[in-house]
Amino acid sequence: MSFDKFGQGDEFDEWSRKIHDIMDEMQKRDFVHFRDSGTWQPATNVYETRDTYHICVELAGVPREQIDVECSEQQRITIKGNRRQPRPDGVEGPLSIHAMEVDEGPFWREIDLPEPIEVDHLEAIYSEGYLWITVPRKTTE
Numbered sequence: 001m002s003f004d005k006f007g008q009g010d011e012f013d014e015w016s017r018k019i020h021d022i023m024d025e026m027q028k029r030d031f032v033h034f035r036d037s038g039t040w041q042p043a044t045n046v047y048e049t050r051d052t053y054h055i056c057v058e059l060a061g062v063p064r065e066q067i068d069v070e071c072s073e074q075q076r077i078t079i080k081g082n083r084r085q086p087r088p089d090g091v092e093g094p095l096s097i098h099a100m101e102v103d104e105g106p107f108w109r110e111i112d113l114p115e116p117i118e119v120d121h122l123e124a125i126y127s128e129g130y131l132w133i134t135v136p137r138k139t140t141e
Contacts, residue, residue, distance in 0.1 A: 040103035042079070046111060052136050053113055060129035061086055061102075067131060071119040077133060080108045 047054040057079055059067060067081040085104040087095070116138035123134045 039080075039106045039108040041109050042103075042107055044079075044109055044111065046113075052134060053117065055111060055131075055133040055135075057109065057131040057133070058129065059083070059107075059126070059131050062107075062129075064126045067126065069122070069124050069131075069133060071117070071122060071135075074116040074119065074138070075113045077111045077113070077117075077122075077135070078109070079111075079131065079133075080106070082106050 043058040045056040047056070055077065059081070062081055062083045066083070067079065070078045070080075072078060083104050086102055113135075118136045118138050121136050125132045125134075
């Protein structure tokens with residue numbers, strides 16, 4: 001069996017990443033909007049309890065001041081910011097790279113929840129590389 005016909009090295013890595021991004025988007029299409037070009041999307045978990053939504057966003061290495069959380073609509077939460085390229089402490093000058101899987105640069109994630117939320121009661125806590133957003137469901141009275 002030979003794999004000589006289709007891309008090797010950098011060309012294959014680029015196509016592989018694009019295909020992965022497309023598959024990721026297709027899997028999440030009903031819950032998360034497509035991202036802006038030139039940005040990456042952090043891994044996100046969304047949990048639901050009887051009264052509250054809990055959103056966990058993996059943002060290791062992103063300073064707290066580089067993270068922006070917005071509620072632009074009654075059911076939409078947007079998380080955006082920027083992560084610098086990680087670099088070994090104390091190392092200056094050029095580096096040879098053997099693997100590069102950690103996303104860097106601007107990120108953007110938009111989450112549509114299935115029902116209205118109490119935007120004024122949103123809480124966000126950043127701890128150990130995770131951004132935790134807690135927001136209650138809107139009560140109908």
